Amino acid sequence: MSKAIFYHAGCPVCVSAEQNLLNLIPEDQVEVIHLGEEKSKVKEAEKAGVKSVPALVLPNGNVLHINFGASIEDLK
Amino acid sequence: MSKAIFYHAGCPVCVSAEQNLLNLIPEDQVEVIHLGEEKSKVKEAEKAGVKSVPALVLPNGNVLHINFGASIEDLK
Numbered sequence: 001m002s003k004a005i006f007y008h009a010g011c012p013v014c015v016s017a018e019q020n021l022l023n024l025i026p027e028d029q030v031e032v033i034h035l036g037e038e039k040s041k042v043k044e045a046e047k048a049g050v051k052s053v054p055a056l057v058l059p060n061g062n063v064l065h066i067n068f069g070a071s072i073e074d075l076k
Numbered sequence: 077m078s079k080a081i082f083y084h085a086g087c088p089v090c091v092s093a094e095q096n097l098l099n100l101i102p103e104d105q106v107e108v109i110h111l112g113e114e115k116s117k118v119k120e121a122e123k124a125g126v127k128s129v130p131a132l133v134l135p136n137g138n139v140l141h142i143n144f145g146a147s148i149e150d151l152k
Contacts, residue, residue: 023134024106059099064097064142064143065142066140
């Protein structure tokens with residue numbers, strides 16, 4: 001994995017964090033996945049260590065959980 | 077304020093988040109402040125809305141709390 005992945009679920013907290021972070025991080029270095037719309041990716045996010053959204057999974061595998069929008073449990 | 081400010085306190089969670097984020101955010105767009113070493117900045121951080129570190133205060137005033145290292149109360 002060479003890009004970071006920003007997982008979110010479309011909640012106001014998520015959208016706000018997304019806009020903020022994408023202003024700072026160059027667009028070609030981050031992929032954005034909406035777990036509310038792409039339910040099939042929830043398992044992948046969970047496997048990566050995502051416990052809540054919004055979260056940023058980094059190229060080195062570290063997970064940054066940002067503020068708190070929704071639990072990954074609520075997205076299943 | 078035209079730069080984001082990354083507040084941390086030197087804890088392992090902070091340092092790890094710092095390295096990760098600074099890999100993604102261009103260096104000239106973020107200022108790093110170590111609240112453990114610059115106690116005088118704690119009040120400023122608190123005023124900006126920082127509740128725990130590591131946190132990223134954005135140019136638009138929004139605060140992103142990342143994971144959880146230490147409460148701002150513990151830094152006073």
